[in-house]
Amino acid sequence: MSVNSYDDLIAHKGHKIVCVTYGPIAPADKCIDVDNVSLECEDCNEVLLSYDKEETRTHRVNKHGKLTVTKNSHREVNNDR
Numbered sequence: 320m321s322v323n324s325y326d327d328l329i330a331h332k333g334h335k336i337v338c339v340t341y342g343p344i345a346p347a348d349k350c351i352d353v354d355n356v357s358l359e360c361e362d363c364n365e366v367l368l369s370y371d372k373e374e375t376r377t378h379r380v381n382k383h384g385k386l387t388v389t390k391n392s393h394r395e396v397n398n399d400r
Contacts, residue, residue, distance in 0.1 A: 322367040334362040342372075 322328050342354035357369040 321365050328367070331360045331363065331365075331367065334360045336360055336367070 322331075337359050338356065339359055340353040340356050343352055353372065355369060355371050358367045359365065360367055
């Protein structure tokens with residue numbers, strides 16, 4: 320990230336700043352299943368701030384004894400090997 324102080328940020332005053340998302344499914348109008356969100360200066364082509372989504376998992380065993388791991392993105396991973 321390039322912004323660590325007031326001076327770093329004020330240098331982008333008046334520039335076109337956009338909030339963008341990255342990930343498997345990151346449509347422009349929705350924040351669905353994104354892995355990263357960033358503030359970027361389009362004039363300077365710089366990433367000002369960037370944060371990755373922290374991954375959490377929920378482990379469940381169904382009535383058939385099958386383990387299902389659900390990530391924070393709500394996608395299920397099958398681990399019945």
